[in-house]
Amino acid sequence: MDILQGNIGNRDILVEALKQELIGPVKIDEETMIGINVDYESIKDIYYSSAKDKQKKFYYNIQTKDEIIHNGNSPITQYSAGILLPYNQELVDLDDSDSDSPLNALKNDEVLVNEEDIEKIANRSNRKDTIEDNSYSMSDEIPSSMAFTFYVSAKEQLSQLSFEITGGIYKKVNVRLIDEENKYNPYQTVWWNREAVNVITDLQLHSSKLMYSQQFKHDTLLLDLRVNLRQIESIEKEGYFVTVSLTNLSNERSQIYKNALFQCCLKVTYKNNDCFDPYPTSLMLSSKSSEEDLSNSLLYHDVKTYALGHGCSVNWDDKASFLKTTFIPEHEITNITPDIKVENDQELKISMLDMVDGSLQDVQQMLSKITSSYEKWIGTQRCKIANYPINLHVIAEKHLEECEFALNRMKKGILALEDESILKAFQYANLAMFIQQISGGSIQQAIIEEGNLFYKLDDETILKLPAVEELRNKYVNNRKGYWRAFQISFLLMSLPSLPKEATKEREIADLIWFPTGGGKTEAYLAVAATTILYRRLVNADDCGTEVLMRYTLRLLTADQFQRSARLICALDLIRMNHTELFGKKEISIGLWVGKSNTPNKIKDAIEQLKNLKTTGYKKYEFLINHCPLCRCEMTRYEKKAKVKGNKEYEVTGYRSISNRRTSDFFIYCPNKDCSFHQKLPIYLVDEQIYENSPTFIIGTVDKFAMLAWEPKARSIFGIGKNGDRYLAPPSLIIQDELHLISGPLGSTVGIYETIIEELCTDYRTTDKGRPKIICATATVRGYKKQIQALFDRETDKIKLFPSPGLSHKDSFFAQVHMEKDPITKELRPSRGRKYIGIASHFIGIQQLQVKVYTTVLQIVKQFDNPDAYWTLLAFYNSIRELGGSLTLFQTDMSNYFLQFRNKHYIKEQGRFINTIKELTSRLENRQVTNALNELKTPFDQPKAIDVCLASNIIEVGVDVERLSLMSIVGQPKNTAQYIQVSGRVGRAWFERPGLVMTLYKLSMSRDKSHFEHFKEYHQSLYQHVEATSVTPFSEPSIDRALAGIMIGWLRQLGDEALGESPITIKQFTHLFDNMYSKIRNRLINIDSSSSSLNYFEEKFEEIKNRLLSDSCTLWQQNYKSNDYFYMYSFGSYVPNSYKKNALPILTSLRNVDASCMGTISNIYNSQDLEVINHD
Template sequence: MPDHIANRDKIIQALREELVGPSPQGKPIKCSGEITFQSDNKDFYQPWKQENGEEILQRDPPLVRYGVGVLHPIETPVENEDLQLNLVDTNIVLNNQPEEIEADEELITESAKQNLEDIEKEILKSSETESDDFDLSTANTYKPSSMGISFLADFPKGSVLVIEATNCGCYRQKKVKVGKSERTWWLRKSINFTVEFTAEELCSVKERKFTKTKKIDGLELSFEVFSRPDREKREGVRLLTVCLINRTTASGGHENCLFQAGFAATIISPKGEAHILPYPKPDFNSDNKEEQSLALLYRKMETYGVGHGCAANWDKEASDGIKTVIAECLPTFETPSITPDIGIEVPMASLAGLIPGDDGFAALWEVVNRYEQWIEDRRNEIISLGEEYQNAAYWHIDECTRAAQRMRNGLIYLQNDTQAKRAFQLANYAILLQQICSRRELRKANYDIATKRYTFSTNYQAPNLIQTDKNSGKWRAFQVAFLLMSIESTAEGDIPDRSTVELIWFPTGGGKTEAYLGLSAFALFMRRLKNPEDVGVNVLMRYTLRLLTAQQFQRASALICAMEYLRRQNENELGKEPFSIGIWVGRETTPNTRTDAISKFNRLQSDSSAENPFLISRCPWCAAQMGRYQEKLPRGIPNSLYVLGYNQSRGTVIFKCPDNACEFHKHNGLPVYVIDEDIYEKRPSLIIGTVDKFALLAWSYAQKARALFGIGADGKRVNSPPGLIIQDELHLISGPLGSVVGLYETVIEELCTDRRNGQEIKPKIVCSTATIRRYADQVKALYGREDVVLFPPPGLDAEDSFFSRYARNSADKTLQRGRVYMGVHAPGLRSLLTAEVRTAAAILQAPVSLTPEERDPWWTLLVFFNSLRELGTTLSLLQSDIPGYLKVIRNRLGLDWQQMRYLLRILELTGRIRSDQVPESINKLEVKCDNSNNQPSVDVCLASNIIEVGVDIDRLSLMAVVGQPKTTSQYIQVTGRVGRRWWERPGLVVTIYSPTRPRDRSHFEKFRSYHSSLYAQVEPTSVTPFSPPVLDRALHAIMTTYVRQTGDEKIAQTPEPYPENLIEQLRDILIPRIQLIDPDEVENFDKVFNKRASEWRGRQRTNWERNGRDNIDIPLIRVAGEYASREWQRLSWATPMSMRNVDAECQAEITNLYLNEGEEEDA
């Protein structure tokens, strides 16, 4: 088996040699005397190194060759020519190369160039706001001449501060004769020197600077130490800043710079103990529970140094304390791997009733009992903690105890309630079937000319419940614990826990989706067992990004097929109405109307480039290929054969598995709906959608959407509403988007509340999140609920919550290998783009040196950009600069063309690509580089924030992040896309920091501190649904929504007369919510609400919205963002059709509308 850890180290080393150096290559050559080569002698062009093993730069001068870890002479200005250079200086490098490098060989193919051109065309069409990060001008600045670290140290008597600069270097010219001409080589010379400062010197006065200077090979290098007392003014404890400075007074130039700069500072004492102390932290707020909690969890993740112009590092795992702090210019940090596998697995087959004599409950009790024992063990440890951690520790253990008790109650409920036990049994059966179906390989279609029918690459097979793969058929402990904890409050609407919001917080890849799919299956079965006639929508599953929505739709479709398969076998229990699923998203993704669907279906049959808006590319049950057949068919084949599994029937488009043998070719086909009108009529059991779609409830597009909530044409409840709402990736619902969502949630919850039989039953809400900062405040602002339970609750340490732990080797308990982060901050390379070129070229070329079976994890480079603008600037780099620099590497290393990296396929994965292209892109990324599929693997994938969630591709292990992402949660989610199989191929993430962005530099200087406790660095989210800007922009929208969804048939047709009763009902619903969330806004709410009610009453509009282009009547609402005349602005409301882009921009306009507003206020 390939050693992917060693191979990752090779890639890291290749990047280090490219950016920092040194990189000695080739055969040794004697350099002490004259060096002569014959004219046109190929030997001159091969790589050489000095006899002592030191590097020779044969083509590039040192300052062109290296841009990281370079200290210039002090006060060397950034010259004008530096500022006027092109963004990328690859041409400078190419101009220094011999003619051989410009051979005709192209390292980027025509198809890859076409990929780039297609991406560029689409990006030019898109509109996107500029990044809010700003760059500092480098005018009137100096090139870096120093680097330093600050740390806290304890100086016992007789101790010494030893500062060592090792493996630094300088370069000296050497003239080389080549025939009759003369060339210049640059020979590296190592620089190593040590200085010492005694404790008596450093502790003698309050504050003082100490300097020691050495002249080495023409360079004047000094170490300066700034010594200050610590905050507590403890004896012998000093806060030190140690700087290495190039004080050479000669003007800037290659020979006057220090390269590969770095140093280590060590306290040596007579007893040999460790004397580097944790770096001072800001005092945390002792009244803030969250800050106390984080301080407890990450108390072992101490910072021991902060960099200045470099990164600080220290001993990796020093159990006896930290003795040395290091200043380095290319930092790396390996994060621990987190595993949900804690030695307890619960078999689904037993719980599904498939194993005679074993109902599986013994395994469930084992989870509960072992968790309770773990809690007691942690409780006994609290007394050994510091006093400052005690309160938080007791809070954590109390929350763990509550979770354990709820798990125990859920298990007892299952044992005592016959219907619940049966629903749980069926849910396990369905999830087991879903796992088997979802993991099947695609059964590719092939048109058989002889039979004039399609065949498939493998024959149909019913799910095999006996021979499952080793990763199927088992619950992880955290998944089954979550089910036990939330199952009773999902089934029963009249218990206190019903209003509790369940919040799953688990690392990427831990199995969150399967956990709430299991809960969904239980909820759906439970409702049918209670009343087989109680049909309609029961589960709303909402996402924020359409990539994730489309992916999870396919995954959830397999579950629904499994449930429908079981219903057909148990019709007496579960009724005759099929279980079904619908995807309810924007019209850019799926058709709103049946007419539109048929039109797009016809186009799909006749046009091979047409967009497929139906999303289904494989049968969720048997994995038979569906959708557009991509291969060429013989002439004369009817258009209908070009599309598999889609059929026009009864005025709409339905879906049937194209394999006649499949369970879902027969009967009514697949229970899957993608057309809005079908969804309103069929009311699928489970609906997957985006939060944006709910903005359309105010519009005629969704006039019939009331059926999804069980509301009839007369505005009365006729069916049960959705009883379970699942919100994935809660952390993305923050800021302006979250605030608008929070306002709409008030109405959505009301539509999902059942008040029949004298009870008020609200929906159960389950969320998942990647962050936990201020989660209780966020949930309260979004859903108006004060009780939120985080699961799994934290223990006493970030590395162990019982349900997830840092992965350790069983033998010696050392940490297993994890994802490596590497930071590139290259102020010497003139621009961020130059750093991109060199970094990308180095890590693209490095895997070529590996054997074919070793390459796959490192072959596809996934590059994340913070904006489409930044992605667009990289397209030209891939077209010319990166292939050009690959030639530079070839020449420098003396490689044959067969040893070079060729760019064959470049892919885009951003929010602007078509929805039907998303699964295609995912499939392309899954292609391995071993040519087993007779198609090229993706070389480079350019991605934006669409990859934050849902891109789960195990083979990806290499990523570059261009610029520090806007939030830490985004950084965590994005970088979690690589190295998912950490036990086999842990990932490598290279973050390229902009040298001109202060925020990037700050993250670089605190590189280790930041990455060692990433989750603690997550910024708090903010949601303010009742703030004045949100009310001004959207209050009228939810007034319209409520009236249109709950009014009778008459009000559905026209907003006139003013629906006073409904408006007052909405006021009564909103005010308690505001009093709970933000009571200070009640007065402003009354003002805005009264104003909107007055406008509605006074304008007397007879149309809700514009009906056709020829209709000149001004309606009550108009589309926000579209042009409107002054009269339309005065008499209609600009109403959003999306919840995004709701944060206002300031645009000046001369208007007299204030006169009308004044008249209305006076009226």
């Protein structure tokens, strides 16, 4: 059995184990379990004949092969889902703190819920008649019924339905011990014997009758089956909604468990073997549908929902030949691959090195294979439109028109290669991208012997620039050296926008939309590399910042910085060897983030380096821990001491200069043979970024709030000390993870884009072209409105790539991955990530976690190759929830492991949870990086992680291929986050497909709805992505950000004196006129409402008048001076006497909570003095 099939089998075992643990019954294994031969019909009590028999654990009745609950548990504590209690019964509150919880420490055969509790349950009063919609108590919502609704088309004679009800009831049996003298021993316990319930009935539906009811009795169990029909009319068809419900109407209150139906399941089929009709969508029921709704209906036209659950979930097969209730729903998604195949099953991919050394004609010919294949595909799709519903024909044509537009852009890109500079930039960018691929291997650890350091280099190490042929012979393999079709196609589309005069092309804002792990980063990094090289080829002396790349989360920023640093080192390596083409100034990269991540000042970096050398403090704040080219580790080690007995340390990779004349800090490769041994082109300190204007800058969106605070930031945009431009501004802005730029953050980012765009516009040229915008995301909805609000681009200039075709399964550049069935040898979709839903009315979310986690962590220990599912990645929607669950692993689970093994007759030793890691925003960068590296540790290695508790920090930037097991506690706030979070596992689906367990809180209406609609939701996840909201010119956004933008405008575009002090501000009134017209025009383009415009104008005049009031000599507070100042940090405290002039200015674009500071007011000072004088 290969690794993939082995892991699929293991995953199926985990799912089955969860069903046995939560729903039951425990699977009977006659070869290993002990059975007992008992006739329950004639014997009410069981007697042990000896104390030795009492020690045995009997799991089943030999006669009936039915389960026996032998450990003293009641069925309601043995199982937690799939139970229907008698109507009007309520359950005692068994919440997480209950002393009689099944999760409290019980090691032998103690009764988990005693008889007193059972009586308490039976005698509870009837439940309330009304329940609040948004939340409810567990005890008020114990289920006595379950139902689901499906659709049947209108016919005079409706079809005959067949109903099958299955489940089990548990009968109580007293167990006693008889000693040697045949006297009754006081020992007594309780067993529960399962008895199967199976009911089959047929029902003929008629359009003239809208309600049917049948009742069935099994012993004292009374079940009521009801069928209700409701006629509907849609724009497409007429028919009936059919709701089938099953209710437990048993009324013997004193025997609640005896009359409870466990493992309940209701299955419906057509008697004549017909298949069910699809459930009508909201689009079918409404004649008014938006273009985006129609687009989604087109893409997911073949995805059908057949039923919706009520109090349960519903499952069906591919043909919809049956509908069946389930309490652990599951759905396996298909894998979308960018590795596409065309005629003759040939994979369509382009060699990077063939692009490097091929002639223009050869390059164009190879690239034309993609455009010709794409053009044929579009023609084939157009022929299929007639097969679609008529109401989707128009939107289908629009989709293919967008595909043709992308095709024409690709063709223009191939023609653009006839420009010599574009061709060279393209070819050397291909070389750089290949080198950065090779440099992405594992870190080469430093070896320390007798105080000396050296490295043992692997075969893929690059130290100098190799010849193309050497690269081709030594490094090219199936996973390296090739472009995926969508990556090279996106690069082609971007080539015409390289020249400065190509303003029309630059006005197009591109959004790369591809599933997580598809290679979006490679696509936009290729464009960045080509843009950088083209600028150097055109003017090697114009060496300012060319690319701004922004992220929202620091984890993603740090991770992508490591990756981008590899590309920049590859580019600079090429420049070193071709200075005649690309100039003598280095191609460099800078990380522009907050001071908690990198030092803001050189003196701070020098101090950190000093601490590393002189103390045992290993807090790396420099983020770079190895050379991006040769991968040699930067480390700290103890060297030979000059004085015996002293300890001296050496830190490799970082060097500082500090004397009276100068101070500096730089990073270098510790490998003496590397091209970057003297210095790496990497800048992490803000002062160095302002001084050197790195070619490529990566930062968080928050950092751009500092434009109001740091006038030296102007150098990033090529603006000199006198306010004039001396270098071209950045021409490319990359915004990854676009879906995160939403809500208040997105609104603030949007209004700050006004000043960023102004700083990136070169008015020295006649066209005054704006920068090129590239965005990327794995989830998209309402993207045109979002990008328009953020970047002020016309909606018809906002393009999605790859443009969707007619189906979500095939956009030409992304297709469903197919494989051969190991048995039938026929092609089928490959096995993908599996989602399962878990919920319980009977235990709280904490107890549910204990049961679920214990099950998967224990069962995986039995696998021959458990690595894929060894580490559990548990996601929580808040730090508070995560903290509460941490105690479960430390206390509850260690106790429950023993109970679990007894319950399921597992002889193997219990799983010990040795290593629990946290991955949240509370960690420092160093800790986050270490945690990510530790997650890569295989299960059989020391310090392998058992459980990782994570918050939304893992939403992006976590790419650990060995992870395949995840839990998500509570439905995340939006579908985009759900997709991103669950995409952290099963990334190596070709070997270890993922398993995602979503634990729902049924006390939350939203969670309950997702559980009931589980299959409908998961079979078209991307269709359910919610649109993001961005309102940059709303009143709250203007209140928070306008003052900062205006001050930033003055300090960046005025002269150096104005940047340092507002004394000369009246000399720059033209800047107020300029910013007013630019902001106003942008507002009108984005938000044409008169209320927003009026509010902006009022606010602008108010801030302008305050700044021109001559009342302040400082921009910000100087604690060495009592002079008045114009701004203070948003949310911070300043005395009231300064607030009449000072404005609160953002230092971060996120929400800021105001701080509170106590002061002693003058009035109390004077009163205290009076009292003293009086005494």
